[in-house]
Amino acid sequence: MISEADGDRRDGAPEALAAAVTPGDLVAVMTGFARTLRAAGVPADHDRTQNFLRALSHLDAARPGDAYWAGRFTLCASADDLPRYDRVFRAYFGGLRAGRAKPAAVTVVRHTAALAGDRGESGDSPVPAATASAAEVLRNRDVARMTGAELAEVHRLLALLRTGREQRRSRRFKPSHRGGLDGRATIREALRRGGETARLRYRTHRTRPRRVVLLVDVSGSMTPYADTLLRLGHALVRSEPRATEVFSAGTRLTRLTAELRHRDPATAMNAVSRAIPDWSGGTRLGEELRRFLASNDAGGAVVVIASDGWERGDVSLLGAEMARLSRTAHRVIWVNPHKGQKGYQPLTAGMSVALPYVDDFVAGHSLAAFEELARLLGGANA
Amino acid sequence: MDSPGRLAELLDEQAYLAGEGLATAAFLALRMGRPLLLEGEAGVGKTELARALAAVLEAPLIRLQCYEGLDASQALYDWDFARQLLHLKAAEAGGITDSARLEEEVYGRRFLIARPLLRAIETQPAVLLIDEVDRADVEFEAILLEVLSDFAISVPELGTIRAERPPVVVLTSNRTREVHDALKRRCLYHWLEHPSFEREVAILRRRLPACSESLAEQVAKATGRLRETDLIKPPGIAETLDWTEALLTLGARELDPDVAAATLGALLKHREDHEAVLGNGFFGDLRG
Numbered sequence: 001m002i003s004e005a006d007g008d009r010r011d012g013a014p015e016a017l018a019a020a021v022t023p024g025d026l027v028a029v030m031t032g033f034a035r036t037l038r039a040a041g042v043p044a045d046h047d048r049t050q051n052f053l054r055a056l057s058h059l060d061a062a063r064p065g066d067a068y069w070a071g072r073f074t075l076c077a078s079a080d081d082l083p084r085y086d087r088v089f090r091a092y093f094g095g096l097r098a099g100r101a102k103p104a105a106v107t108v109v110r111h112t113a114a115l116a117g118d119r120g121e122s123g124d125s126p127v128p129a130a131t132a133s134a135a136e137v138l139r140n141r142d143v144a145r146m147t148g149a150e151l152a153e154v155h156r157l158l159a160l161l162r163t164g165r166e167q168r169r170s171r172r173f174k175p176s177h178r179g180g181l182d183g184r185a186t187i188r189e190a191l192r193r194g195g196e197t198a199r200l201r202y203r204t205h206r207t208r209p210r211r212v213v214l215l216v217d218v219s220g221s222m223t224p225y226a227d228t229l230l231r232l233g234h235a236l237v238r239s240e241p242r243a244t245e246v247f248s249a250g251t252r253l254t255r256l257t258a259e260l261r262h263r264d265p266a267t268a269m270n271a272v273s274r275a276i277p278d279w280s281g282g283t284r285l286g287e288e289l290r291r292f293l294a295s296n297d298a299g300g301a302v303v304v305i306a307s308d309g310w311e312r313g314d315v316s317l318l319g320a321e322m323a324r325l326s327r328t329a330h331r332v333i334w335v336n337p338h339k340g341q342k343g344y345q346p347l348t349a350g351m352s353v354a355l356p357y358v359d360d361f362v363a364g365h366s367l368a369a370f371e372e373l374a375r376l377l378g379g380a381n382a
Numbered sequence: 383m384d385s386p387g388r389l390a391e392l393l394d395e396q397a398y399l400a401g402e403g404l405a406t407a408a409f410l411a412l413r414m415g416r417p418l419l420l421e422g423e424a425g426v427g428k429t430e431l432a433r434a435l436a437a438v439l440e441a442p443l444i445r446l447q448c449y450e451g452l453d454a455s456q457a458l459y460d461w462d463f464a465r466q467l468l469h470l471k472a473a474e475a476g477g478i479t480d481s482a483r484l485e486e487e488v489y490g491r492r493f494l495i496a497r498p499l500l501r502a503i504e505t506q507p508a509v510l511l512i513d514e515v516d517r518a519d520v521e522f523e524a525i526l527l528e529v530l531s532d533f534a535i536s537v538p539e540l541g542t543i544r545a546e547r548p549p550v551v552v553l554t555s556n557r558t559r560e561v562h563d564a565l566k567r568r569c570l571y572h573w574l575e576h577p578s579f580e581r582e583v584a585i586l587r588r589r590l591p592a593c594s595e596s597l598a599e600q601v602a603k604a605t606g607r608l609r610e611t612d613l614i615k616p617p618g619i620a621e622t623l624d625w626t627e628a629l630l631t632l633g634a635r636e637l638d639p640d641v642a643a644a645t646l647g648a649l650l651k652h653r654e655d656h657e658a659v660l661g662n663g664f665f666g667d668l669r670g
Contacts, residue, residue, distance in 0.1 A: 047567060051416075051567075055414060058414060069402070072403070073410060074570060077563060078421070078566075078571075078573075079421060079422075171453060183464070187467065190470050191481060191484060191488065194484075196474060287612070295558065297517075
C-alpha cells in the first residue's frame with residue numbers, strides 16, 4: 001500500500017523539472033508523463049491531462065511533491081491506479097533507485113487454453129450441434145464432458161440467455177389510484193381547474209430490479225466449470241447492467257463487472273482472464289466472503305455463490321461468514337456444478353457448513369441448469 | 383491562503399492534521415473551484431475534512447447524506463405542497479380565479495423548499511459535503527454531475543438559480559461501488575490512507591490534550607497493528623479517538639491488557655472482531 005509517509009517515490013521530479021526551463025518545456029515534460037501513464041493503463045486522457053496542467057499552474061511545479069500530487073489527483077481515477085502511477089512517476093522522472101522497484105506482479109494464466117487441453121478425451125461421441133434435437137441433448141449435458149465444438153454452442157446459447165430480476169420497492173414514485181398524496185400533481189391539477197382544489201392526485205412507489213451478485217469460485221477443482229459460469233455472469237451483466245455485480249473468488253476476490261460489460265462474449269472473457277490473478281489456485285471462500293462483506297454492499301441483494309465447496313481455509317470461518325451473508329442479503333443461492341451428477345451428496349466440509357444459510361441449493365453443470373437459475377433470479381421458487 | 387502548507391496550518395488550528403497530499407488536494411480544490419472526491423476506508427477522516435474546511439473558511443457546512451433511492455426532491459428542492467394548497471384554498475375562498483396569477487403565486491420562491499444542493503448554491507460562501515456518494519443510485523450521479531458542472535439548478539416553474547460563488551464541494555466515497563467516470567472527471571481525486579503512526583500520535587495529542595505522549599504512542603501502535611490484522615472493520619481515526627477517550631475516562635495512564643479489554647467496545651464494533659482480538663491474546667504483549 002502507498003502511504004503518505006512513503007517519501008521516496010517522488011525522487012527525481014525536481015531535477016527533471018529544473019531541467020525544463022521554459023513553460024513550453026514544462027508542458028512537454030508533463031504531457032509526456034501523462035502519455036506514459038496512459039500507456040501503462042492509467043486513464044490519463046486528454047481531459048485529465050488538461051486538468052493536470054491546470055492544477056500545476058496553481059502550484060509550484062518545481063517544489064518537491066507538487067507535480068506528484070497534482071498528477072495523482074487529476075490523472076488517476078481510482079485506488080487501483082495508484083501503484084501504477086507511483087511506478088511510472090518514479091521511472092519517468094528518473095528517480096528509480098536500483099533494487100527498489102518491485103517486479104510487476106501480473107501473472108496471466110489463460111484458463112481457456114488449459115481447459116481445451118483435456119477436452120475430447122472423455123469418450124463421448126461428437127454431437128452435430130446444428131439440429132434442434134442436438135441442442136436439446138446439449139441442454140442437459142455436463143459442460144465438463146463436452147467437446148470444444150459442443151461447448152462453443154453452449155456458450156453461444158448462454159450469451160443469448162436473458163434473465164429477469166426480482167423486483168424491490170424503489171424510493172421513486174409513479175402516479176397511481178392508490179397510495180400517498182401526490183402534491184405536485186395535485187397542485188398542477190388545481191391550477192388547471194383555475195385554482196379549484198377539489199381533486200387530489202395519488203402516487204405510489206415504483207419498483208426496481210433487485211441487485212444480483214455472482215461470486216464464481218475459480219479454484220482448481222472448479223476448473224471445468226469456471227469458464228462457463230463466468231459466461232453466465234456475462235449474460236447476467238448484459239441482461240441487467242445496473243443491477244449485477246460479478247466477482248471471482250479463489251485465493252482473492254476480483255471484481256469482474258467492468259470486464260463483463262463488453263457486448264462481445266469473447267472480448268469480455270479475454271478481459272476477465274487478464275483480470276483474474278488466481279485461476280486454478282486454492283479456495284479460501286470464508287476469507288473471500290469476509291472481504292466481500294467488508295467492502296461491498298450485499299444489503300438487499302440476491303447473492304449467488306458458484307462453488308463446489310472444497311474449502312481449503314478454515315471451515316468455521318466460512319460458516320460464520322455465511323451466517324453474516326444470510327443476515328445481510330435478500331436471498332442466498334448456492335450453485336454447485338456437482339449437484340447435477342447422479343448420487344451427489346453435499347458432503348464436503350465447506351458445503352455442509354454453508355448449507356444451513358442457503359435459501360436455494362441448485363445445480364450448475366448444464367445449460368438447462370443455468371436456465372433454471374435464470375428463472376430463480378427472475379423470482380421463481382426453486 | 384497561498385500554499386498547501388498554509389492551508390495545512392489553518393486546518394491544524396481546527397485540530398485537523400492534514401498530510402501533505404490531502405492539504406495539496408484541498409488547496410487545489412479551493413483554487414481551481416473543483417469538487418474534491420475523497421475515497422478511502424471508513425474512518426480515515428474524509429467527512430471530517432469538510433467540517434475543518436468549513437471552519438477554516440468560516441462558512442456553513444451543508445451536508446447531503448447519500449443513500450439508495452435518494453432523488454432530486456430530497457437533494458435539490460421540493461415544493462411545499464401543503465402551503466401551496468392552503469394558498470389555493472384561500473384564493474378560492476376569496477373568489478380569485480385568475481389562473482395565470484395563481485400559478486405565478488403558487489410557484490413563487492416562498493413555496494420552494496431548498497434541499498442541500500440548492501441551499502449550497504444559494505449560500506455564500508458554503509462548504510458542501512456530499513457524503514458517501516457510492517451509496518446513491520447511479521441515476522443520482524447524473525443529477526450531481528449537472529449541478530457540479532454549472533453550479534446551477536433549474537426549476538422548471540421558476541427559472542435557473544445560479545451560484546454567485548460556487549460552494550467548496552467535498553465528496554466522499556467508501557468505494558462500495560465505483561463512482562461514475564464522468565463524475566470523477568469533474569473532481570480532483572484523492573485516495574486517503576489510514577494515518578501513519580506519527581500522525582496518529584499527533585492527532586490524538588491534538589484532539590485529546592489530556593492524553594500523554596506515551597499513552598498516545600501505545601494506542602497508535604495498537605491500532606496500527608489492528609489495521610494489519612484481518613478484521614471485519616479495522617478501526618478508523620474516529621474509533622481510535624473514542625477508545626482513547628474511554629481509556630482516559632477510566633483514568634488509565636497506560637494501555638494494559640485489562641483496561642484494553644474493558645474498553646474494546648469503543649474501538650471494535652463487531653462481535654467477531656472482539657473474539658479474534660481477545661482470543662489470540664492480542665493485548666497480551668502490549669507492555670513489550
